[in-house]
Amino acid sequence: MNKTGIIFFPAFDWSLGEFHPEREERLLYTQEQIFEEGIMDLPQVRQYSPGVADLFDVLRTQAIFPDLQQHNLDAHLIAVGSSLVLGNALMKKEITNGFALVRPPGHHSGATVWGNRGFCTLNNEAILINVLRAKYGIKKIAVIDTDVHHGDGTQDIFYHDPNVLYISIHQDGRTIFPGTGFTEEKGGPNAWGSVLNIPLLPGVGDEGFLYALENWIMPAVEAFKPDLIINSAGQDNHFTDPLASMNVTARGYGKITEMIKPDLAVLEGGYAIEGALPYINMAIFLALAGEDYSGVVESQKPQNTEIGGDTIRSFLTDLKRTNKAVRPSWVFRKEQFLPAGDWVYSEKSIYYDTDGFKENRKEYIRKCSHCGGTVLMISQKTSAFQKAVLARIPFEACPDCEQAGYDLAETFKKLEKTVLLQNQLRDQVHLWRDGREVNPFGG
Amino acid sequence: MASLIGIDVGGTFTDAVMITNGVIERKGKIPTNQDDILNTIISALDYLQISKAKNIETITVSTTLVTNAIMQKDLPEVELILFPGTGMKLSSLPWPVDYSVLTGVLDYRGRVVVPADQSEWQTLAEKLNKQSVKPLTAIVSKFSHRNNVFEEQLAAYLHREVPGITTALGSQSGQANFYRRSLTTYLNLAATELFQNFAYQLKMAVEARGCRAPIRVLKADGGVLPLAKIRPVESIYSGPAASVLGTLAQSNPEESYVVVDIGGTTTDIGLVLSGSPLISTHGAQIGPFLTNVRSLAVRSVSIGGDSAVCLDQGEVMLAEYRLGPAYCIGGISPTPTDALRYLNLTDYGDLQRAEEALGMLLPENQRTASDLRRTAEIIVEKMVEKIARAIEQLLEEWKTEPAYKVWEVIHHHDDFKFYIQLSGGGAPGLEAALEDRMKLRTVLTEFSEVSNAIGAAMAKPTFSWTLHLDTKFSIYRIEETGEQGIWTGPKKPHREVEDFLKELAQKQAVGLGIETDDLEKEIFDYFPLVENYHTVGQIVKGAMHVPPGVIGRIRS
Numbered sequence: 001m002n003k004t005g006i007i008f009f010p011a012f013d014w015s016l017g018e019f020h021p022e023r024e025e026r027l028l029y030t031q032e033q034i035f036e037e038g039i040m041d042l043p044q045v046r047q048y049s050p051g052v053a054d055l056f057d058v059l060r061t062q063a064i065f066p067d068l069q070q071h072n073l074d075a076h077l078i079a080v081g082s083s084l085v086l087g088n089a090l091m092k093k094e095i096t097n098g099f100a101l102v103r104p105p106g107h108h109s110g111a112t113v114w115g116n117r118g119f120c121t122l123n124n125e126a127i128l129i130n131v132l133r134a135k136y137g138i139k140k141i142a143v144i145d146t147d148v149h150h151g152d153g154t155q156d157i158f159y160h161d162p163n164v165l166y167i168s169i170h171q172d173g174r175t176i177f178p179g180t181g182f183t184e185e186k187g188g189p190n191a192w193g194s195v196l197n198i199p200l201l202p203g204v205g206d207e208g209f210l211y212a213l214e215n216w217i218m219p220a221v222e223a224f225k226p227d228l229i230i231n232s233a234g235q236d237n238h239f240t241d242p243l244a245s246m247n248v249t250a251r252g253y254g255k256i257t258e259m260i261k262p263d264l265a266v267l268e269g270g271y272a273i274e275g276a277l278p279y280i281n282m283a284i285f286l287a288l289a290g291e292d293y294s295g296v297v298e299s300q301k302p303q304n305t306e307i308g309g310d311t312i313r314s315f316l317t318d319l320k321r322t323n324k325a326v327r328p329s330w331v332f333r334k335e336q337f338l339p340a341g342d343w344v345y346s347e348k349s350i351y352y353d354t355d356g357f358k359e360n361r362k363e364y365i366r367k368c369s370h371c372g373g374t375v376l377m378i379s380q381k382t383s384a385f386q387k388a389v390l391a392r393i394p395f396e397a398c399p400d401c402e403q404a405g406y407d408l409a410e411t412f413k414k415l416e417k418t419v420l421l422q423n424q425l426r427d428q429v430h431l432w433r434d435g436r437e438v439n440p441f442g443g
Numbered sequence: 444m445a446s447l448i449g450i451d452v453g454g455t456f457t458d459a460v461m462i463t464n465g466v467i468e469r470k471g472k473i474p475t476n477q478d479d480i481l482n483t484i485i486s487a488l489d490y491l492q493i494s495k496a497k498n499i500e501t502i503t504v505s506t507t508l509v510t511n512a513i514m515q516k517d518l519p520e521v522e523l524i525l526f527p528g529t530g531m532k533l534s535s536l537p538w539p540v541d542y543s544v545l546t547g548v549l550d551y552r553g554r555v556v557v558p559a560d561q562s563e564w565q566t567l568a569e570k571l572n573k574q575s576v577k578p579l580t581a582i583v584s585k586f587s588h589r590n591n592v593f594e595e596q597l598a599a600y601l602h603r604e605v606p607g608i609t610t611a612l613g614s615q616s617g618q619a620n621f622y623r624r625s626l627t628t629y630l631n632l633a634a635t636e637l638f639q640n641f642a643y644q645l646k647m648a649v650e651a652r653g654c655r656a657p658i659r660v661l662k663a664d665g666g667v668l669p670l671a672k673i674r675p676v677e678s679i680y681s682g683p684a685a686s687v688l689g690t691l692a693q694s695n696p697e698e699s700y701v702v703v704d705i706g707g708t709t710t711d712i713g714l715v716l717s718g719s720p721l722i723s724t725h726g727a728q729i730g731p732f733l734t735n736v737r738s739l740a741v742r743s744v745s746i747g748g749d750s751a752v753c754l755d756q757g758e759v760m761l762a763e764y765r766l767g768p769a770y771c772i773g774g775i776s777p778t779p780t781d782a783l784r785y786l787n788l789t790d791y792g793d794l795q796r797a798e799e800a801l802g803m804l805l806p807e808n809q810r811t812a813s814d815l816r817r818t819a820e821i822i823v824e825k826m827v828e829k830i831a832r833a834i835e836q837l838l839e840e841w842k843t844e845p846a847y848k849v850w851e852v853i854h855h856h857d858d859f860k861f862y863i864q865l866s867g868g869g870a871p872g873l874e875a876a877l878e879d880r881m882k883l884r885t886v887l888t889e890f891s892e893v894s895n896a897i898g899a900a901m902a903k904p905t906f907s908w909t910l911h912l913d914t915k916f917s918i919y920r921i922e923e924t925g926e927q928g929i930w931t932g933p934k935k936p937h938r939e940v941e942d943f944l945k946e947l948a949q950k951q952a953v954g955l956g957i958e959t960d961d962l963e964k965e966i967f968d969y970f971p972l973v974e975n976y977h978t979v980g981q982i983v984k985g986a987m988h989v990p991p992g993v994i995g996r997i998r999s
């Protein structure tokens with residue numbers, strides 16, 4: 001029998017605004033449903049109480065700019081902390097799987113953070129993954145993101161990381177926020193193929209999702225041989241979701257969960273707070289607990305015509321062919337500030353929709369055949385002309401990449417106001433302000 | 444001067460006290476007759492000489508009547524009829540009783556999704572008519588705490604079609620959890636006749652002694668209600684609540700401590716945080732029944748002063764049962780009490796016999812003073828270890844309570860300075876050992892041996908009114924009473940809701956004989972109901988409590 005851990009943290013006193021989809025009652029009806037069903041009384045279920053994440057665990061994974069004190073992180077730290085509570089319970093073998101039914105969500109929050117985007121400020125799964133690696137020595141983790149939106153934040157954080165496989169199945173970015181997640185995005189120069197994006201046509205329902213899982217996603221996961229599987233369990237693929245146009249049912253989500261068999265599922269989006277969440281959360285939970293979810297039936301019936309059968313099969317076959325055919329093309333750059341080695345350059349612009357500003361980022365990654373490669377990100381919040389720098393020495397870095405990380409920090413602390421060094425190899429973080437090393441956690 | 448009377452029916456002994464003006468006037472213990480709880484209580488009242496007392500204000504009993512009947516499966520059969528709707532399969536949870544299932548689906552806001560199928564009802568009525576002359580029928584629908592339409596309609600139908608039927612509805616207690624609500628409704632109905640007979644006879648017996656004082660019953664959550672108002676199932680597990688309240692009456696208000704009540708074979712452990720007993724977030728479990736009966740967060744360990752001590756492969760073991768009283772007071776088996784007596788940690792019992800008792804645990808050639816002493820110490824250590832683990836578990840449970848709001852998590856682990864309040868017949872002599880093990884100051888409660896009866900006597904009436912209001916549907920519900928009514932106030936209320944609930948609480952409190960001077964407001968949550976970027980109503984959740992506590996303090 002599975003022992004399933006659950007943390008239910010609806011954050012009833014936190015919202016992004018009265019009319020905002022991410023508001024207090026997002027999990028109100030889910031609470032009504034799961035409490036009335038008595039799921040906490042199932043003999044194999046263990047309810048945990050929420051935790052608060054350590055700021056160190058945040059900074060190991062995400063660079064919070066210009067500093068932690070500029071953000072109100074309370075609710076986000078609890079959503080992360082709760083995911084960590086279940087992660088610890090899993091590692092201690094108290095549970096065989098778990099569901100962090102928490103808000104706010106996190107998968108749009110990336111490697112550098114200037115504010116809230118797509119309702120996310122901290123990335124629940126990414127921070128969790130790096131805690132599991134740092135604290136428990138877990139080597140390989142697969143993330144399957146079943147939110148309707150591309151989890152661009154999670155992809156951003158692990159883009160150069162060969163030991164984290166990020167798979168996202170979502171509504172095509174040309175039709176929905178955040179506008180990314182094309183099948184050509186397959187990972188950085190040292191981690192090519194560790195990202196798999198499956199953008200779908202609007203209207204795909206249970207059948208299409210299950211087909212993609214069976215024929216593409218699960219085989220990819222099996223080939224990767226992860227030690228752990230994490231599901232970013234967004235629920236906005238539901239046929240009642242106000243922000244998206246997919247056609248998945250609650251029982252479809254149950255089946256998806258059954259196929260993925262995640263060690264941990266973390267709630268992401270899902271904004272049909274009446275039509276979808278109470279049912280999907282039940283179905284996912286029951287599937288995790290090994291219980292029959294066939295009785296979970298929405299009170300509304302799907303109305304859109306579903307894109308199913310041959311249409312979705314041939315669509316996915318074509319997409320798979322396209323994905324296979326993509327070849328990497330890297331832009332190499334030489335800059336004075338770069339230590340020895342070959343550095344691949346890219347740049348991106350990140351829009352923070354909640355607060356309405358942009359971040360421009362230049363990114364350099366040290367091409368390396370021994371490790372994930374040191375990363376440099378020079379980030380600028382455009383409206384405020386504020387600049388900040390992140391240097392990251394990856395888990396299991398080789399000596400050359402490690403040295404490159406220190407050299408970058410040394411160089412940039414003299415050049416820029418804010419410099420953060422994430423030393424994942426030695427499990428340390430350092431912050432410099434105006435050239436002086438300061439306590440990154442404030443105080 | 445008016446007196447308060449408290450009776451606590453325990454497994455072995457029944458404690459009784461009469462308290463006048465905070466002073467214990469009479470106290471005593473009589474053996475409990477488990478087969479005749481009513482007469483045990485009446486004997487205890489006679490022991491206190493209530494027929495001679497002039498002015499008795501209240502009589503409060505904490506009784507194991509219903510607990511015993513449930514545990515011994517001594518209750519009549521109840522027909523359990525469920526409207527499980529959609530969702531989790533009934534078979535996912537263990538049901539200790541049979542049930543039958545009817546069609547009809549409600550959603551989480553109480554909307555009818557699939558109506559009931561009345562053609563099924565006729566078959567049911569025929570079956571009930573055939574089965575029994577006076578069938579007891581518990582009817583529970585999923586989400587009936589949001590809308591009791593199916594339950595009420597079926598009950599009305601059955602009352603027409605099945606003469607002599609008694610029905611009980613799940614919505615009469617309006618808390619979530621269909622499973623627990625079903626089992627609680629079942630148990631309550633099953634225990635009703637037994638309890639009513641008991642209540643009637645107790646009242647008669649008290650009146651026959653010339654006493655007209657109101658009789659109250661202690662509940663598992665530490666509150667009391669008049670004999671005629673209590674739902675029988677709420678009288679289960681009032682013993683541990685009595686221990687906590689008894690300690691409360693003998694300590695300073697605002698203090699935080701662990702209550703450890705060591706009885707003959709069980710030790711009850713409770714927690715008081717700044718003068719308020721900790722309430723469990725789950726309902727009480729009794730035997731195989733999970734209920735939604737509100738109770739104090741307590742732990743019970745099967746260990747006490749009379750627990751039998753035996754040998755298991757040469758090692759001293761504490762049994763989870765009792766073989767009569769301690770050897771040192773005339774029993775047949777060595778017990779922790781003998782160990783405490785031998786170590787001179789108590790002067791209760793005969794020292795010579797205590798030594799004999801310990802000797803029984805050693806080979807004849809190893810009964811030197813130091814061997815006996817070592818054996819006694821091991822017994823005390825083992826007892827303290829068991830209790831200590833239970834204390835740690837309870838503290839852990841408190842620290843890991845679920846929380847649903849940011850401020851609850853952020854302010855969850857406020858520092859409390861705990862100490863231990865030790866009470867109960869088995870308590871004397873254990874302070875030092877427990878203090879040493881827990882590294883917490885340990886104090887022996889003054890009237891340790893009748894602490895539970897003091898708790899019963901001095902318990903305050905309590906009640907809670909938890910409101911769930913949906914202004915879009917203009918319906919309010921009260922969890923504790925199951926009341927469902929029409930809301931005539933505004934769609935986006937604010938203070939009006941709080942005033943509404945306060946008024947309702949005050950009015951109903953009068954009917955229950957409860958003073959509402961210290962009505963406590965819980966923070967109200969307001970959830971806007973948004974449709975197309977417009978607020979179309981609100982769901983409001985809030986509560987008013989008369990919290991558990993005691994009337995005054997005992998003076999020595």
Ligand SMILES: [Zn+2]
Pocket residue numbers: 147148149234236268269270
């Ligand atoms: Zn989403």
Ligand SMILES: [Zn+2]
Pocket residue numbers: 368369370371372373374397398399400401402
């Ligand atoms: Zn390297």
